[in-house]
Amino acid sequence: MWPDRRIQDLLGIELPIIQAPMAGSVGSEIVIAVSEAGGLGSLPCAMLSPEQMRNELGIIRQRTSRPINLNFFCHQPAQADPARETTWKQRLESYYLELGLDPQAPVPAVARAPFDSAMCDLVQEFRPEVVSFHFGLPERALLERVKATGAKIISSATTVDEARWLEDQGCNAIIAQGYEAGGHRGVFLTDDISTQAGTMALVPQVVDAVRVPVIAAGGIADARGIVAAFVLGASAVQIGTAYLFCPEAKVSAVHREALKRAKDNDTVLTNVFTGRPARGIVNRIVREVGPMSELAPQFPLASGAVSPLRTRAEAAGSGDFSPLWSGQAAALGQNLPADELTRQLGSDALAILSRFALADGSIPT
Structure with a gap:
């Protein structure tokens, strides 16, 4: 049929x-x-x-x-760019301090x-x-x-x-x-x-x-x-x-809750999580750093510096720094x-x- x-x-x-x-x-x-x-x-x-x-x-x-x-x-595998990665870490430094994280700590490996x-x-x-x-x-x-x-x-x-x-x-x-x-x-x-x-x-x-x-x-x-x-x-x-x-x-629980609340105009293309454009639900980091940031390192290196913020915020029940991936029809x-x-x-x-x-x-x- x-x-x-x-x-x-x-x-x-x-x-x-x-x-x-x-x-x-x-x-x-x-x-x-x-x-x-x-x-x-x-x-x-x-x-x-x-x-x-x-x-x-x-x-x-x-x-x-x-x-x-x-x-x-x-x-293509990302080419290391220490200057750009340092600039990206500096852009996120205030969030590290707010969440009680060490902004000088090594950036986690990207998977x-x-x-x-x-x-x-x-x-x-x-x-x-x-x-x-x-x-x-x-x-x-x-x-x-x-x-x-x-x-x-x-x-x-x-x-x-x-x-x-x-x-x-x-x-x-x-x-x-x-x-x-x-x-x-x-x-x-x-x-x-x-x-x-x-x-x-x-x-x-x-x-x-x-x-x-x-x-x-x-x-x-x-x-x-x-x-x-x-x-x-x-x-x-x-x-x-x-x-x-x-x-x-x-x-995650915060992602699932965001999906339940999402409307047709709640998503945007952003590169702040990985360095490459991806559609997700707007949250704090997307609003304040993006949605598209020229500072974000080449894909997928941008995610390394964001990862500790996500982990700490999600532990407190917040999705402020989480990649809340979603299409426009989540509703x-x-x-x-x-x-x-x-x-x-x-x-x-x-x-x-x-x-x-x-x-x-x-x-x-």
Whole structure:
């Protein structure tokens, strides 16, 4: 009954729903639940060590034989810039003093690594059905090793130019990430976020520009958004923020509370947490230091100096310095288990689609 089954057939899933791989907020529990419900569960690996990846994959493979997706970042390793990092620490010094922290203490190590040979070794060992990338694609040799496992390759595009580039590099499907999406923008051919298109404008243009199936992402949190994505020509959707409401999500108490209160105009693109533009709920540090700061070190180094502030504030019940990642549709979120949410999204979307179906079962576009 789905008007376009290309993603389901390509990835071997029942529902055209991909759970977004949100680093730091998603672990094996959600991946298993979504995959068992018929969608595609996605494990974010950018903040995991090889040992942590192995542990999570061991749990997943023990509990589901359904297709899964492993997601990796493809950013260039940051170049050390002591002067800029010192300036950034000085900008945050007043907050350190306010919270009783030593502004001269060493900056904690940053745990966001680009896809490398060690991660590729684990892909070859565990052979996930899907491997997705953010910020472009890895170097050709690594990409060829991933392809040799039989995994389907997908990556995020925020412009038509990026979508065409990904198709030329051999991606099996492309995620069209609209401006509304929470978390990091997937930009890799430009640094200009002022011209980024929203999902409604981006998806049909990407669909027209490439031959591979397109996955719509950004501001999709309920069945109405899924149906709209199909009408725009997408073959599936990727949903992130809606899954942060699930009890399995690994979000802090302050983040969960912020999501419950979030309105349509409560989020903004900011670089103060990592050095790269990402959409989250506005809080104190975003208002006072950002939202976009020229002082923030190169991604992901900005997060090192912010981390102690976050830890101390969250211990006191405050989200003033926490990255409260969220898309623009958080107000549509439901407090449901991940498997139940996945099934409900699928059944509700089909119910809406059936009301608009033509005599031959197709959906008018």
